[in-house]
Amino acid sequence: MRQAEINDDVKLDGKDVREPQYSFVKRIGTPVKGWKLIVKRAFDLIVGLVGFVVSLPIIFIFSILVALTSKGPVFYMQERVGLMGRCFKVIKLRSMYQDAESRTGAVWAKKNDPRITPIGRVMRKTRIDELPQFWNVLKGDMSLVGPRPERPILTEKFSQEFADFPKRLRIIPGITGYAQINGGYDIAPNEKCKLDNYYIEHYSLWFDIKMLFGTVEVIFTGNGAR
Numbered sequence: 001m002r003q004a005e006i007n008d009d010v011k012l013d014g015k016d017v018r019e020p021q022y023s024f025v026k027r028i029g030t031p032v033k034g035w036k037l038i039v040k041r042a043f044d045l046i047v048g049l050v051g052f053v054v055s056l057p058i059i060f061i062f063s064i065l066v067a068l069t070s071k072g073p074v075f076y077m078q079e080r081v082g083l084m085g086r087c088f089k090v091i092k093l094r095s096m097y098q099d100a101e102s103r104t105g106a107v108w109a110k111k112n113d114p115r116i117t118p119i120g121r122v123m124r125k126t127r128i129d130e131l132p133q134f135w136n137v138l139k140g141d142m143s144l145v146g147p148r149p150e151r152p153i154l155t156e157k158f159s160q161e162f163a164d165f166p167k168r169l170r171i172i173p174g175i176t177g178y179a180q181i182n183g184g185y186d187i188a189p190n191e192k193c194k195l196d197n198y199y200i201e202h203y204s205l206w207f208d209i210k211m212l213f214g215t216v217e218v219i220f221t222g223n224g225a226r
Helices: 035-069 118-126 128-139 152-161 165-170 178-183 189-201 205-221
Strands: 010-012 015-017 075-081 087-093 143-145 174-176
Touching (some): 035 087, 035 128, 035 205, 087 128, 118 128, 128 174, 152 189, 165 189, 174 205, 178 189, 178 205
Parallel strands (some): 143 174
Antiparallel strands (some): 075 087
16 A cells, blocks of 8 residues: 655644655554445435535535635645545635645644634634535545544654554544544544544444534534634
8 A cells, every 4th residue: 555645845843844755554554344334335425415415505605705705715625644544635615814834834723723714713613614525425535424534744743643543544534523523623633533543443323323413513502613
């Protein structure tokens, strides 16, 4: 299996890194297999298609708001690490100012992040910026529920700090996840790692359904927004 690569210039601990070869791929472990994943994929296709169609008007409205309130493209595509270290492009409504990371490089998002636009804060609080990822679900890059995919450079960084972090990649990543429901989107990487691996070890279709209902609650309360 090839190691994940990234062509963009990024910063790790303040140093420029160009086209790094990541070591976390060798420490992922054995992928989750079995009939449960077949059921999970079927569930993703059915619910994902409904979610995609229902969310189109919302995406359309907020794409106009994004275009009117800040410069730059409406949609934002970014490389993330998926199942067993394979990279893919996640699609989101742009919630940050254009070129927000030109000086900082890849950094962990936080509450009251100055890189986020006013309309972006609304989208993040309600998770509207994530709605285009229903397309990633239909393509098979993501699931409705699973560990949230991280950027390659951050995955490498956290994998160096926390030995179990690469194990999150044993299952397909999700739009929402157990860590987001129980810890919020600003949860510390080591806690996120523990919760994501707990989800993998205890996965079931009913578990996914409970996480989806939990996500609806988070959307209305705004818990964990960053």
